Each structure stands twice: as structure tokens, then as C-alpha cells.
Amino acid sequence: MGYASVVEQALLTRPKMDTTVCISEVTPRMRKLEREAIYRDYIACLNARDWARLGQFVHDDVRHNGRPLGLDGYRAMLENDHAQIPDLHFQIKRLIADPQQVACRLRFDVTPRGEFLGLPVNGRRVTFCEHALYAFRDQKIHEVWSIIDKAAIEAQL
Amino acid sequence: MGYASVVEQALLTRPKMDTTVCISEVTPRMRKLEREAIYRDYIACLNARDWARLGQFVHDDVRHNGRPLGLDGYRAMLENDHAQIPDLHFQIKRLIADPQQVACRLRFDVTPRGEFLGLPVNGRRVTFCEHALYAFRDQKIHEVWSIIDKAAIEAQL
Numbered sequence: 001m002g003y004a005s006v007v008e009q010a011l012l013t014r015p016k017m018d019t020t021v022c023i024s025e026v027t028p029r030m031r032k033l034e035r036e037a038i039y040r041d042y043i044a045c046l047n048a049r050d051w052a053r054l055g056q057f058v059h060d061d062v063r064h065n066g067r068p069l070g071l072d073g074y075r076a077m078l079e080n081d082h083a084q085i086p087d088l089h090f091q092i093k094r095l096i097a098d099p100q101q102v103a104c105r106l107r108f109d110v111t112p113r114g115e116f117l118g119l120p121v122n123g124r125r126v127t128f129c130e131h132a133l134y135a136f137r138d139q140k141i142h143e144v145w146s147i148i149d150k151a152a153i154e155a156q157l
Numbered sequence: 158m159g160y161a162s163v164v165e166q167a168l169l170t171r172p173k174m175d176t177t178v179c180i181s182e183v184t185p186r187m188r189k190l191e192r193e194a195i196y197r198d199y200i201a202c203l204n205a206r207d208w209a210r211l212g213q214f215v216h217d218d219v220r221h222n223g224r225p226l227g228l229d230g231y232r233a234m235l236e237n238d239h240a241q242i243p244d245l246h247f248q249i250k251r252l253i254a255d256p257q258q259v260a261c262r263l264r265f266d267v268t269p270r271g272e273f274l275g276l277p278v279n280g281r282r283v284t285f286c287e288h289a290l291y292a293f294r295d296q297k298i299h300e301v302w303s304i305i306d307k308a309a310i311e312a313q314l
Binding site: 028029094096097098101102103105117118129130131132133135145147148149150 | 185186189251253254255258259260262274275286287288289290292302304305306307308
């Protein structure tokens with residue numbers, strides 16, 4: 001019995017269950033799960049301030065809100081964020097992933113020093129969210145589009 | 158030969174190609190594509206101001222940024238947006254979907270009347286983006302989390 005007829009026989013005689021023979025369908029699903037896992041590791045890296053590992057997650061040619069920062073510029077941006085917000089911690093509230101992209105609702109409960117987004121926060125505790133979308137290339141974050149909920153911060157001042 | 162050994166035999170003798178027996182793997186991929194299609198139809202419905210069709214896309218118990226608006230309240234919110242912004246048009250810039258969720262970067266190039274998000278726009282043309290995340294239930298939008306790039310609008314005034 002050749003391969004095709006063995007599979008045909010298996011399909012004809014299979015129990016009634018949600019089982020399907022599919023071609024190349026595992027790959028996008030696996031890439032989606034891989035994206036999620038890489039993204040969660042990236043957030044853990046940020047929370048650990050483990051800048052030496054940043055290049056494992058972020059592409060050398062990364063862009064942020066249209067600006068071509070590159071990995072060094074991206075790291076400088078993050079280090080500046082942590083200097084401005086000493087208790088900065090990224091909390092994932094919702095995560096949506098497809099094979100090439102991730103979207104995340106991130107929550108912050110922090111006390112920024114001085115001005116933050118042009119607002120006189122001056123060490124007060126504020127909670128707010130950020131919605132960030134990411135496109136991947138070579139298994140790394142290659143482009144980021146981020147919007148922070150500035151109106152939510154204003155409402156707390 | 159029972160079902161299990163037939164499948165085992167098929168796997169052992171299968172040709173070297175990207176073919177895999179998988180369980181329930183087609184369904185998430187199809188649900189992702191279905192989410193994308195429903196979402197694009199939803200945006201077309203908004204742009205057509207076709208409020209009679211809104212219930213095809215939006216759940217009776219929809220919530221928006223934590224507020225339990227329900228379908229009627231959601232429609233009232235959208236009608237108010239269109240009254241405030243007569244040339245309101247939703248443009249999809251990026252779309253990320255998984256089986257139960259959608260994330261979208263939406264772009265607007267509009268002239269809001271009077272105040273918009275507390276800013277004195279007063280009929281000036283502004284371009285800005287919104288990042289919206291959606292959770293689905295019963296094939297419909299059940300929860301929305303939206304952040305509008307208020308800082309981008311401020312920078313244009």
C-alpha cells in the first residue's frame with residue numbers, strides 16, 4: 001500500500017474527531033507562537049534593564065514611530081525612559097500576534113521625574129497604557145508604532 | 158490494522174515534503190482570516206455610516222475603554238464622532254489578527270469642528286493615528302481598547 005492510499009485509508013477509518021490533514025498550515029501558527037514568545041522575552045529584557053541582550057530582540061535597523069533609530073538609538077531611548085521613570089515596569093495587558101507582527105496593550109503604574117510627555121508629573125504616581133504595534137524582520141523587532149495614552153495621564157494631574 | 162497504527166505507518170512512510178498530520182490546526186488560521194475579513198467589513202460599514210448594519214459587527218454587550226456602552230451606546234458614540242468630524246474616514250494602516258482578537262493602526266486626515274479631545278482644533282485639518290485593540294465574542298466586536306495620538310494633534314495646532 002503506497003503512502004497516498006495509507007493516508008486515504010487512515011482518513012476513511014478515522015474516529016469522528018476534530019482531526020485534519022493539512023499542508024503547510026502548522027508554520028504560520030508556529031510563527032505566531034514564536035512571535036509571542038520572543039515578545040514576552042523582549043519585555044522581560046526591558047524590565048531587567050538587560051541592555052546587553054537587547055540585540056537578541058531588536059533589529060540593527062529598527063525604526064520607532066518612523067524614526068530610523070537603529071539598535072544603539074533604540075537602546076539610548078530606553079535608557080532615557082528608565083532614567084526619567086526610575087520605577088519603569090512594562091506589564092502586558094493584551095497581546096495579539098500573527099506570524100510577522102505583534103500588538104500589545106502595555107500598562108504602567110509609575111512615578112516619572114519632572115516632565116513626562118510635556119506634562120508636569122514631577123514624581124506623582126500615574127497609571128496609563130500604551131498601545132504598541134511591532135513588525136518583525138529576521139526574527140527581530142524591525143519597526144515599532146507606539147501611542148501612549150496622554151489624556152489618561154492629564155486626567156490624573 | 159487500527160487507526161493509530163495506520164497513521165503511524167503513514168507518518169513513517171511519508172515522502173519528504175512539508176506535509177504534516179495536525180489536530181485542530183486549520184481552525185485558528187481560518188478564524189484569524191475570518192477576524193480580518195469581519196474587521197475590514199466593519200470599517201467599511203463605519204465609513205459608509207451604515208448604522209443599520211452595525212449590529213452585524215458589534216456585540217449587543219460591547220464595551221469601549223472599559224465602559225459598558227452596549228450596541229446603542231456604541232452607535233451613539235460613533236454618530237457623535239461623525240457629527241463632530243464631518244469628514245471622518247477610517248483608513249487601515251496596519252492590521253494584526255489572531256483567532257479571537259484584532260489590533261489596528263488607523264489613520265485620520267480630518268477637520269474636526271470645535272474642540273476635539275479638549276483641543277481647540279476648530280475646523281483645522283489634522284492628521285493623526287489611533288491604535289485600537291478588539292476582542293471578539295460570538296463573531297462580533299465585544300471589547301474595544303482605543304488610544305488616540307493626542308500629542309500628534311497638539312503638535313499641529
